[in-house]
Amino acid sequence: MSARFSRAGTQNIALALCAPVLFLIFWHFSTSGRAFSLIPPPLDVGKQLWDLAFGGVWDDLYSGTLLEHAVASVSRVYGGFLLAAACALPLGMLIGRVALVRAALDPTLQLMRPIPVTAWLPLAMIVFGIGPTSAFFLVFLGAFYPILVNTIFGVRNVEPRLFEAAVMLGVSPSALFWKVVLPASLPSIFTGLRLGLGFAWVVIVVGEMTGVQTGLGAIIMEARQLSRTEIVISGMITIGLLGYISDYLVQLLGKRLLRWSPQHG
């Protein structure tokens, strides 16, 4: 039984690796050895990524700085994300459960929702100045709406039968929120958090592109101006990996908390 599982596991990993390996081969043969390729071949990018992370290849201004930039981006992503969650979760619960709050706030929030986060950048720069605070604000905004919308959806779509069951079993109306609404909407809330964190990673690069000294978005933008395309791609790969790891961790947490839910457990 376990042998068959591990064989299926190996097979899945092999299948998952097919696409990137084919892509690397294609990339290599279409760029390697050409005199005027604007896109560097994968081996050059690999070398650059190594230098960025550990130094010792080029020993220039960028050598060994990857950790510093990654830490700056990660802290902005999680900072903005946590602040977004701290605002969007209670607000979503209030909008979902209190008709008065819904009537007062929902139209405004829905009206502002279609505005792309990137469109806020100029305004953010005026209000927060050129620098990391604007990036932080954009991440906050990017994560805020997915969390808010999914929280509202979750608390509004609790099966009415569960309220009847709880009241029949002796739950007081004031305890319904903690005993029924919150646990029942947890899967939706969790989906919102996961989407929000994903958006935070998307937005961080845009946020760091103007006037920020550190961060993966900052070095991507800087390297573009210096035509160091290897560094641009190295930064992209790092963001991809960090985003993947952070989503994986959130999913692990979800599997633990939502063991009861057929969609998650």
Next chain:
Amino acid sequence: MADPLNILDITHVTKRFDFQDTKIVALSDASLEIRKGEFVCLIGPSGCGKSTLLRMIGGFETPSEGRLAMWDTPIGAPGPDRGMVFQDYGLFPWLTVSKNVGFGPAARGRPSAEVAETTKRFVDMVGLTRFADAYPHQLSGGMKQRVAIARVLANEAEIVLMDEPFGALDAMTRENLQQELLEIWKRTKLTVIFVTHAIEEAILLADRIVVMSPGPGRIVADERVELPRPRDPTDPDFNALRRHFSGMLGHH
């Protein structure tokens, strides 16, 4: 006034619903007295008001006219004394079998040692000891309904209200659960009000069968089932009763 032996007095109860600017009469002038320990089946086609009546006893609906009283006290909001078993179970999906069964006592602030003891007793009673730590989505329909029954029993319900509880189950599971329900009823001397549209189920289970009819919903007959228990659906007397109620419900 009311007979002191009656656990439930339903007097001239009418229920109207608003439906697209017209009033629908779901139940018209229903009166019923139920003694403690009785097993009463409400039977009738859809639209006869049987579920509405049950939901009013549960406190989920309020009557438009008339009075419902338990031990001569008017019925208000839903409460633990009237445990409801829904057809779609209504279990809390985020709680294990044990936690679902212990939900009521815990919600009412019973000490945790007592909750644990009660939980174990009723999980065992419905035969789910091995599944105590399973979540509802891991259970079959029959097992879910066992949890729903255990949950109201653990909460010291005096009346168990059952709204077509076995309607969504396959025939074999249904027969098992009917037998188990009778066992539990015999042991606990609970009052059971059981809504069904299956004549055979009603004859198998009930002390009394209340026949209802639609358009508007009303009670048309209230008869005792005198067959000795355990009852056998292949028995000629059982069959005669089946024909009798079948004729009354208008399908031959």
